Amino acid sequence: MRKENSNLILKNTKDKNLSIQFNLDGFSFSIQDTLSKKDMYFSAYTFPETQATPENLLLKIKDIFKNDTHLQQDFSNVAVIHQNNLSTLVPNEYFNEDKLSSYLNLNIKTLATDFITFDEINTIDTKNVYIPYVNINNYLFNNFGEFNYKHHSSVLIDKLIQQNKSDTKTMYVHVSKTTFDIVVLENKKLLLYNSFTYTSNEDFLYYILFVAEQLKLDTNEFPLYLLGDIILNSRLYKITYKYIKNLYFLESKNPIFKELNLETHTNFILLGE
Template structure:
């Protein structure tokens, strides 16, 4: 679906796989908007939130056939931004989340900024092409330490010098426990699906009990990891409810297969704090969950 797309996109060699842009959005209106960007090795996406009216106006997603690596994607970032509705826009605020697995959580009382590279090195191999960054997760009172790909960071800051960098997992974790719309005192299970990767989050009374990311290749893999986590935490899959976000539909084999193992699977709705343009009417509410909640960490 394409709605109100800028003519500039016609000259873009990388065409968006999804382009939803409200006709009311303009460069002049950008000064009252927040831009949320998400960058992975095979995709680039962004959404635009009108802060004055608390309403999402735009979302575009670009998929790359090959896994380019963050060095390779830096050139794609420049091409996309310079040929899209983002070009020459002066947004009021901007955040960008990095999608990869190199991140680790450290409780705030144990965190020392001078040692953040050591925390990350304990679990992952160093790379000269990455810096070490961190997000403070206020509702968790913890720090998420992660590798920040330097070339991707530089490419973004070429256009948006004041961009706030985040890790993708920070967005998922905080959105699972941010009050007031996560006020359940019982254990809650969240399953986020993207490409060949899934994230499982378990919370209880606004506290994080479990978070991990897994690679999957089949519907059986998804069920296995979910049931494994339930077993480790003493959760009965026939008694719990699992809230699902990401790109999955009820008619897909993955969803139908999960229903045979889990009593209740609920597709998440969009954050109720915001309104949404008519351009999102045909987009399922659980799609683009992270992009729609990323502003909450701003």
Template structure:
């Protein structure tokens, strides 16, 4: 008997009228997993277009293991998770990651690299890596082993790729940001976490994820990193994506301390069903950005 309780609710759903599950072999399924949400998007490769988006809010979920449990429950009722897709690519959001130069990377020492920067549990977590060809770097990261097992069981005969959230952000931001002489900061906001990236003339210069509890924590980390990177908040522009709105407390405190705050756009060179037009362009950036990984 299944004793696992349901702790999720479908908060948003979009589906293009032309989409059918019979097209699954022509489509990619992208998933974003965090402790606050499980999100899906379907990308039709033949049409170069996003056609489906579903956002499940996780309620009273306090551990990575519970995320895997809720994913299994969603898979039992959601037909999207019972198809044979061309590709399934999943991003995992947590603080267990590190970037290592490719020239120094040895696959047999993945856990050693990660242990220097993360307090992951080697008995419980699975360690994976993703190669950033443009950066000549490896993103080494950990995710809960039971969640990884759930993904493998849900998609047993599908091309499954798991990446860290930061890899999708890096790929997408470097793809759409023109190389310029000045350095700029970019932020991806989740509930209680903010990913900060600094990009300069030579490319990526900084990337990390910070846990915040209050708006004061949130702005502290941003100002602290700006100062560490020798950036002047009174002169800089910060571009923001994610779970933030223009009338939120987080956005207001950003405007109080940083000269110009800009909400980011969806990745370019990709089409989106007209039904996506009702969404703020800076929302679901983590899902769209998965298409730019390789």
């Protein structure tokens, strides 16, 4: 298991907020000062292989909690972010809380035993309906008591809308180890959100070009911002640049990156600002 973290040693006081993010490929967390809201500590664990089930993921998380003393402290507030592709967006005007499973069944297969919930995304008057990892929520509740949790796409979309200052159609691609999200905005309005699984560079490029074609985006003109698990010298970047000319990284101004051996466009959901 690969680990990246900042070097600051924190005092065990309750004047701290903890934010946790996890998926089947890894686990990361940041610790903020309660008053300043500044990130004081960050750590990311990348698993050598994708976990097959939420049960396997929980075993990994338990091991991390057992060995990482930063997670054994007291916190004023705990926020949890579930990252998976078990979600769908529903505009408020069409939303009915009694029909959560029917929304998801349009895109994924659900079971009668699945717990389904939703987030409010007020910036776009939309609900994000999704399946959280209940077993991990239960474990975290036993550790911290009550906490707030959201789906990663809710946080991603909301942050991008708040940061976006362009009045032209702009594509954002949030890259993870085996999945990626595409967000397309125009004038702070969401034109498209979707999540994809990929196993090759060609898969990655295909979905980007497919979305561009569907929205009639000119690959020589529209800007595409990359964020997450992708670097300049990667084959993933190079194959994308062959077809998308206005290709950029969405750099974070978060000061904590000065202490991290990480690119500033990574870990956007926890550290992007």
